[in-house]
Structures are given as structure tokens and as C-alpha cells.
Amino acid sequence: MRKPIFSTIALVLACVAFLGGAAWIQHENIYRWRTFFRKFRDTLYLPSSEYVRVTATGYDMVVADLLWLRMIQVFAAGWTTEDSPKQMKHYFDIVTDLNPRFVDAYSFAIMAVGEEHRQTEMVQDIVAKAVRNNPFRYEIPYEGAFYANWKIEDAQLAEFYARLAVMDPNVPNYVRRWIQFFELKQGKYRVAFEKYLSDYLRDIAANNHQLYGIHNAHLNRAINDWFKDELRQRAIEWKDERGVYPTVDELNAGGRFLEVELPDVVYIRNLINASIEHGGRVLTDENIMNHLNRALRDDWVVLPPGPYEFQEPSFPGFVVWPYWDEDNEFFAISSAEAVDRMKYVANNAITDAEAYQEARGGQCPSEFSEFITAPELLEFFTEYVDPFGGNWSWDAENCEIVSSSFPNITTMTVPAIR
Amino acid sequence: MWIIETENLSKYYVRDVIDTEFGRLQIKFRNRRTEALKDLTIKVGEGEIFGLLGPNGAGKTTAIKILMGIHFPTSGTARLMGKPLGDRAVKKRIGFLPENPYFYDYLKGWEFLDFYGQLYGMDRKTRRNKIEELLDQVGLTEAANRPLRGYSKGMNQRIGLAQALMNDPDLVFLDEPQSGLDPFGRKDVRDIIISLREKGKTVFFSSHILTDAEMICDRVGILFEGRLRSIGPLGKLLSSGVTEWEIVVRGVKDATMEPWRENLKRLSKVEGDFWAIAEKEELTREIIQRVVSEGGELVSLTPRRESLEDYFIREMQGSKE
């Protein structure tokens, strides 16, 4: 029959016409969308956590988790921008208001604002909030201590945080040693020394062989730092009185170390060797207290001779450098050995320079790379600072190596050591 | 004690009606009451079959619903078995089949009856026996395992009837029990109702199929527009006299019967026979005389009494005027 077919075709045509027209209009829109540039903000600014909490209608923890995922992404997207620490702190505040026990959020926030952007106040806020909400978890004060000491080098803050961390019974052992380490850095030598020594003795008593190396290193550094500090103080006093820096002999002759409390290195070395040999059977808590008392002496007529490196008997000791001024504190009291080594290296370089001069008929090289052939040596002069914090440079006019730490290292003489 | 007793039972619904008028737009707000039932007073005795009759919208269903506790009356009182409406002990002895019932169509036949048995507080053994018996009685034993979704209208009605008889009630309310049934179905329902009376039970049902009501009711009540028009045993309501005569004659010519056409209520010819209905006895005598004298044959002469339908229509027309 003709009629039904006709109406069907008409309907089909009508459909095509209408829908085709709509699709064509849509095509225009698509074109417009593509050509119109829009900048999308990559982060979602959230109002205060109170609003978020109201919206969450009880599903606080899920919202906290979702925001945490967002936080990670936002950090990755914008971590080099200046806004980043503020955004991170804001996200952190909201996530931890919704779920105060979310430990990872605190750690991540400390990393994001502290280690990336050095925002100390923010870090302090974060740790304070963590301690308020999660009082006996070590993870966050641990991060804070890490940041405080190794990022901004504030040993006092680091010690405070380490003490907070230690309140958690699950804290790993090395965090306890951090306290002493930070104390040492703050100049509380005696306390640190006593703790290091007693820890060492206790571990000997418990036969923890694997920790002896660590304890040696710690004790060594503690004793050295203490000695150096005492020397420094005496040297400064001397200079203030007389205007010149003393040698260690002069200090001794002046009786400057009477009534100064310092460890008796010989005693300590003997004690430790004997204890290790006897397997620690003779060490009890009471014994250890006695040994601690006897390890310190304050009746030094002369500063005890080196070895302060109590594990290395041939250590030549410390020197007070006459070139020391307040700005170059790094090498005020230092081991003579280090200077010897520097001299040795510098002299090698000079030899190379002289060889170059000979080969070119007296012409002075203009920079290090021209006469230094060994690549490690070249690196030593160009890439690294010298052991005392200064920079090397080549004086092309006088054909000399200059170090900003030492005026003329090749000709300087090492002062008398004790 | 009357099994069912009501006194001035009334119910009205309130509806807001907005009147509009074309031409000049007028919106009127009028509180209109719909009086579903007004001052219904009936008494039904034990062992009776009582039929509540009336046209659609007369209020029959409302009356039954009020008695069942589905609606609350706005005034008046009612008692079932001497106790006020809603008495739980009474409800244990009553069965009810609503009009055009909807049931949970995902249940199977026997599950459905089992559910209602539980509502009656019957224990499992009693339930099981009773279900078998009832399914047999209503003729649905084969369909017992099918969900109600697949039942025809007649089967629906029958399972509904079974549900109403689940607890072997002393009083059964049936609202339009024969709606939608074919003649066989209607006969079955009639038989069941009569068997209930023989067991001494009381049946109260509403219907607008008057022929069936005529066949089985002891007493009827007629409702029209919410009011009870008349109530009483069938015999008393219908006039005992003969209202019309039906004559069937054969073997006469058309011309013989024609003159009486105006006086007869009806006259028709079917296959050579004449069927006539006369309202006056004298007329019949005349016709018979005439037919016989012409050599025709009287096939049958049947007096007809007033049927319920006739009575009904008479009453309705009377009320309208």
C-alpha cells in the first residue's frame, strides 16, 4: 500500500532533518569551545574545614581521604610555585580537621612545606597540631626533628622534637641517640658525652656487637667536639686579652686548662677495650655510673696530649690557627692533618703549573683546567669547596693558588701542635 | 442477640470544590460534603443471608468498610456480635472479601492462604488442613502452586473467597462477590453462600446483581444515595400479587393478535409463535378465548411476580421524584 510507506519515509526524512540540524548547531558549539581559550585553575580552593565538615554529613573520614588524594596531586602539580606551601598547609588543615589521626597527612605536609619550601613556622604548627591530636606517635615529631636539624640546622628545635618522638614506646632506637646528637650540636657537650658513653657501656654489657662501630663514631665525635669547643673558648679569651691568638703550648703554659672538665681519653680507651675483651661481665648499672664519674677530670695542668681520637692513637691533635678570624670559624681549631693534606694537594697543583710553565717557556696558565690533567684533581679545585669552607681560585698574574680560607697555602707553615 | 446491629451510622467526606464560570471568570470556594452514608440502621440475625443492594455509589461498600474497621464513621454506632467495632475476638470469627480485591501477586496460592492463616493465629497443622480443604471447595487445587499474578479474574475471586473462609468464620462479609464472574462462577459462589447458611453461618453481602440476590437472600436492604430505602424479607417487599402474565400462543394469524398490541406490554413473533405480555388478567382471558376460538393453540401461560429488579427500579424512580 502506498500510504504507509509514504508516511514512513516522510517520518524518516523528518527525523534526519531535525536531528541533523541539531547536530550541525552542536558542531558550531564544539568549534567555539575549541577556539576559545580558557584557563582552568588546577586546584580547588576550599573554604574552612568547618564548612567542609558540615557538607560531609558524617562521612568525615571518606572526605578526608579524598582530599588527601587531591592533596598529593596538587602538590605534584604545583610544587615549585610560591603558592604551594600555603595551599598545602590549607589542605593539611582541612584533612586533619576532618580526620585528626591521619598520620600520613602530617608527615606529607611537613615534607611539602618544610623540605620543599623551608616554612619553619608552618612546620612548627604542623608538629604542634600532631602532638595535640596524636600524642604518642613518633612519626611526626621525627619528621620535624629531621627538618629542624638537617634543613634549617636548628639543633635546639630538633632536640625538642626528638624528645617528643621518644615518648612513643614504638620509636626506633636511633631516634633516642638523636637527642644526644642534637645536644652535642647545641654545645651541651657534657650531657651528650655522658649519654654516649653510658649507652656504649650498656651495649657492651648486652653484647650488641653490631652497634660498637656506631658508638665509636659517636663517642669520638663527642670528645673531639668538646675538646675543640674548650680550645676555642680559651683561644678567644686569650685573643681578647692580648690581641693575638695563642698556640696550644702557650695556653697550657698559662694554665688555662686548670679546672676545665674534659674527658680522660686514656681511661676511656682502656675501659672500653677491657670491657669488650671481658665480654661486659663486669659492667653493671652501678659500675657504669662509677666509670662515668671517673672518665671526667678537671685537674688538667696541661691539656691532655692527643690522642683525642681515642680510637686512633696516632692522631696528632688540634691546632689553633693564627689566621682565624670570626668569619672563618670552620678552621679555627682543626686537625693539623687536614691542613697537611691540603698543602699536599696544592703543592701537586703547583708542580703541574711549573711543568706547564716550563713547557711553554715561562707563560703562566690562566686557569686550572690548562695545567691540571688529572680529572679528580681538577674537580678538587673547581667543583668542591676546601675543607674549611673556602673557595679555590687561580691567580694568573702571580701564578699562585689562592684559597679564600688561607692566604697562601703553599708557603704557610703549620704552627706548633701539641 | 443481633449479629450485626447498626444505629444511625453516618459517614461523610469533605471536599473543596472550586467553581469556575466562563464568560466572567469567577472562582468560588465551596465546602461540599459528600454524604456517603446517612443514618443507616440495620439489624441482622444469626443464620441469615442478608443482601445490601443498591446502584453504584449508593454506599454499600462504605457500609461494609465501616463495619470492618477500614473507615471510621463520623457518627452513629455499630455492634458486631454484641461487641463494638474493632473487637479482636470478634474479628477472629469474621471473614471478609473486599470488592475487586488486590492481593500480593507474588505469592503462590497456598502461600497466600498460609499468610492469612498466620494472621488468624492458626498453627501450622490446622493451617495446612484448612488450606487443602478450602482449595478443594473453591476448585483451585491445581493452581495452588502458581503465583497469584497468573490468576484470571474468576480465580482471583475464588481465592479471595477461600481467604475469607480461612478461619471458619461465623459471619462472612462479601462485597460484590460475583463481580466479574461467568455464570458458572456465579453459581459456585451462590452454592458456597448457601452451604454457609446450612452450617449456621451468617452472610452479609452487597451486590448489584439482583437476580442472584433474589435467589439466595433471606432479607435485603436497599441503599440509594447513602440512605436506606427499604429493608425486610424478600417476600414482604415484593408485592405478592401477580404483576404480569406471559402468554405464548401458536397457530393464529398476525391479524388476530394485532388489535391487542397497544394494550399489551409486549408482543413479538418468534418462529411462528406469538409471545405476549399482558398486565391485566382480563386481557389474558380475552386473548385465550380469541385464540381458542380461532383454532389456535395455547402453548403456555405464565404468571410473573414482581422481581427484585422491578421493585428496585420502582423504588429508584419513586425516590427520584
Next chain:
Amino acid sequence: MREILAIAKNTFKEAIRNRILYVILIFALLLIMFSGVLSELTISSRDQIIKDMGFAAINLFGVAIAVFVGVSLVYNELEKKTIYTIVSKPIGRWQFLLGKYFGLLLTVWVNMLVMTYFFLVSLHFNIEADPDSSLLQVLGGSLGKGFVNLFAWGAFEATRNVMFVIAISCLELAIITAFAILFSSFSTPTLSMFLTVFTFVAGRSNEHIVRFADHIMNNAHKIAATGDTVPDVPFAYYFAEVAAHIMPNLGAFHRTVAQAIYEDKVQIWPGTLIYGVIYTAGILCLSILIFNRRNFK
């Protein structure tokens, strides 16, 4: 109470046939499975995210089931007039309503159990499973372990906490279900749905209502202080106070989730449990009160 049981069984059979139930269930299962995927975005706290989202999904979709299935329950009975044959039986209207309630509650709880099973499977699959065995092995192991965990939950510490939290959620849902029945006993499904959802949100935000009230009070004081007058307590304050007392405190049931994740033992103050039970009883009494006076069409 055989009658209540009969109605409850019947309601359960009816509710199980509701298609919406299965849609919601499938969404819930998808979400639970998706949480495992989502947790890949973070390196640490993986199990925290999976657990959080699992608990929230079970809770939220339980509410959805209670709302969508429950609001039409009583209404359908009245619309389809299936109620006539029930009301004419020797059963009080309150028994009918309670039967509806318990049937709906059973439906909700059974569905929550199903979701919990998949939650346990997901936990096992994502967290405890041995990463070296093949995918099928891990999947089979998880499905089996899920059953074991579900029924032998007393034996395992970790599962015990999870089940405890789910049980508390079940109590919270008992309250929401009671509200669904309350509203559906006198209004249409759509309106009941809105009202129940609003009640749920208000109950969850109960704490915020209190803070809001305090906020208003503070503002009133501040305004009064500037003018040196006695503060005029705004009406909204009283309204908020009353609302905070009447609305169910659903936040109290939620605190156990944090405990399950961060602590070894999940504990709840017994007062909260008692509160849940008596509040539910109160709402049911209210629904019975309303339903008793209801005219059926």
C-alpha cells in the same frame, strides 16, 4: 507475636522483589571495588582508604535502600488496597505497622550483609593477599576468605572490628528505617523520600545545629555588646536548640569508624546503643499513633 512475624516475612518477600534494590546493591558493590582502585593513587595509607570508603558505602547505600524501598511500602499497601484484607483480620494496626517495619529492617540488614561480604573480599584482595600468586588464585581466595570472615568473625581480631562497626551502622539504619515507615504511613512516596533524606542529613549534622545555635547566640551578644543592651535571644536559637534535641544524633554512631582503623579495639559507650533503641521505639510509637487514625480510601 506471630502476626507481626507473618507480616514481616511477607514484607521481606515483597521488598526483595523490588528492582531498585538490586540497582542500589550493584552501585554499592561497584563503589566498594572501586575503592581498591582509588587507593592506588596513594602509596601510604592504602588500607585506610579502602576501609573508609567501604564503611561509608555500606552505610550510605543502606540508607538508600531503606529510603527507596521503604517509602513506598505502606503507600503501596493503601493504593493497591491490599490492606483491606489485612485490617479485617484480628490484627491490630500497630501489629501491621511493626510487621512492615521489621520486614523492611530485615531487607536492609540482609543487603548490608551482602555488601559487607564484598567489603571483606575487597579488603582481603587488596591488603592481605599474596601479591605473587595469580589473579584467579587471589580472587578465589578472597571470595572464600570473605565467607569465612563473615561467619567466623569472632575468631579474627581484624574482622571483629569491622563487623562491630557494621553492627553499629545497622543500629543507625534501624532509626532511619523507622523514619521511612513513619513518613510513608501518612504521605506519598516522593514526599516521604524527601522527608526521610532530610531527616537523615539533619541527624548527621546534629552537632552543627548546636554550633549554629551558639553562633547565633554569640552574634546576638556581640550586637548587644556594641550597644550596651541586654541581648535579645533570637527565635532561631530556640528553634535550633529544640531541633538539636529532637533530631536523631546519628553522628554518635559514626565515631567507631576511626577506632576501627587506628586502634585495636572498638568500643562504644552503651548510652549510645540505648539511645538508638529507645529513639527507634519512640518513632515507631509515633507512626502507630498516626496510622491508627488513618482513613483508608
